[in-house]
Amino acid sequence: MSLVHLANLCAHLKNCNNVRVATTSIPYTRMHLQTVLGLHKQGFISGIKRGSLNGPDVEPTEVTPDNISSRRLWIDLKYRNNRSVIRDIQLISKPGKRVNLSQEDVKALASGLPVRKITPLQPAEAIFIKADNEIYEVHEAAQRNLSGQALFRVK
Numbered sequence: 001m002s003l004v005h006l007a008n009l010c011a012h013l014k015n016c017n018n019v020r021v022a023t024t025s026i027p028y029t030r031m032h033l034q035t036v037l038g039l040h041k042q043g044f045i046s047g048i049k050r051g052s053l054n055g056p057d058v059e060p061t062e063v064t065p066d067n068i069s070s071r072r073l074w075i076d077l078k079y080r081n082n083r084s085v086i087r088d089i090q091l092i093s094k095p096g097k098r099v100n101l102s103q104e105d106v107k108a109l110a111s112g113l114p115v116r117k118i119t120p121l122q123p124a125e126a127i128f129i130k131a132d133n134e135i136y137e138v139h140e141a142a143q144r145n146l147s148g149q150a151l152f153r154v155k
Contacts (some may be wrong), residue, residue, distance in 0.1 A: 046078040
């Protein structure tokens, strides 16, 4: 997984929220799919659809090596009272400085304690962690006793 692609995703979502775009698309990759599924599960986005460069699919199309370059994930951004639900999204691990957390660090972060330079979670915030090639929210990672790399924080 490339943190550069994750940084591009975070910047793209931030830019879309700044101009109040209702629907946007991102390249279809496993990392992007796991990331937006996590955001959807936490309530930061309202919907995810598979599609092509032209828009979401009307009927499901299988992703194959021949069409992978044209496949996109279409994301419905969530707004409440004409304000974006995602106020801020920022990387914790950067391409030049990865932040790895032990099981104890993950549990401390999930319980509201600061860990290293990561400030504690506030209400309506989520931190996502990569463990075992999957992306988990910090509370889910703490319940599963996982350690891993802190990826990004969303408010």
